[in-house]
Amino acid sequence: MDFYLTALLQGLCFSGIALGIFISMKIFNIPDITTDGSYTLGGVVTAVMLSGESSPLLVLPIVILAGALAGTFTGLIHTRLKINPLLSGILVSTALYSINLLLMGRSNIPLLNYENLYNLITLSPDLNLNTLLTLLIIVGLLVFIVGYMLSTDFGISMRATGNSETMIRALGVNTDRMKVIGLAIANALTATSGYLINQFQGFADINMGIGIVIMGLGSVIIAETFINWLNITSIAWMLALVISGAIIFQFVLSLTLSVGVDATLLKLVTALFVLIIVSVPKITFKRSA
């Protein structure tokens, strides 16, 4: 049971990445690989600040700013220098590896002896339950903020930017600026995941971000399957499904580990799982067509 609770908690921690990828991939149609670096950046800033005895509540806004800054760089490289977004993300992500190492000064920092978010507020004497409640509040807040933003006039123009750039430019929106802001928000959310997961696991590691983008992609694709299947148009429901996608993803990974699959093969299993969820809707679609 503990196994699945951990999966649930990890899923909630990864919901920041899932929301971030939802914004970059689904809203802007931009494959953003900055994720690997900005997630680690979020974790690293958390680790450095917490081990410097900063309060977790003070750390969060700094983490968000750091993530946003990373996204801004990717956005500027893509829009100003007209470089393919995939390459822009890889460039920033690569650069961030050194930045992260520089910030940490070594390849990992243990955090077990410092104050963290999950023991900061006591909502329940049970440590696991307390973590769960704290995470639910934070994730609930993230969904609310992102959901609200996407329903505003600004959010609608954001969604139109990825959907019909010709139209929205004719309607007076500076699409380049919009993309930079979008990528900043996406990576701020991703960095928040790094913040949540590091305090949950109790350490930061320079390699924690390698291939993490797949978690977000997988979550969003799971959500997309349901969105198309159930014909959902409400933004709030879409975001809720994205979070569920992140949780389902972790459950599947836990399940594979619990049936005795070697942990060495975890990334392989992850890749295969994403391949399956990407291809299944297409296969069934073909049959019905």
Next chain:
Amino acid sequence: MIEIKSLYKTFNAGRVNEVKSLQNVNLSINKGDFLILLGANGSGKSTLLNSISGSILAESGSIEIEGIDVSRFPEYKRSPWIARVFQNPLSGTASDLTILENFRLATLRTQSKNLKIGINNKFKSLVKDRVALLGMGLEHKLDQPIGTLSGGQRQALTLLMCVMDDLKILLLDEPTAALDPRSAQLVMQTADKVIRDFDLTAIMVTHNMKDALAYGNRIVQMNDGKVARDISTEQKSKLAVADLYEWFG
């Protein structure tokens, strides 16, 4: 309203595939004009339209709108005056957004899109009344993604969207080219009505000679990047479709 002076635009300058799209174009368009822009493919009419809208920046020459030189303005900065209807119905609307959301964006064409929720009941009923004017029954589908509608319906909605916000100039780039004859007729009638009702200055590129004669008060023909003919209202009324075909001969 619009003053175009010695406008030049060359694509791929100095290369084998160099195209001199606009060569010294001079055109003065009065307020309330509905100008039909004709020309063979590659004659520069789309380039001219795109230079006015700002999606292409001309190399030299000037474009003045209401006395303001906008020739260096990017497209989004010209949007306070100009709205566009594209040839492809998909370009004028955002498929995944609902009719209501599309109209919301159109309403804010000249304003900033800020962090306020603008779609409220008041706005809904405003859009409902406007859309009902089309007589297509779309007023009951406001929460549907606009991508679920036909090309003709989308094109007609695009026209209405243009006049949701203060507008001076309407640019139509073969708005009916992708439509069946019935939808095409409906879209043209809607366009004509919108242009009259809202007292707009309009420029329409078309290859449909019948439309060229039926609508508008002035015909300009382009050839090799230059204005070849400029036909005023009186002369236009004497033209027949066959005359127009001759121009292309």
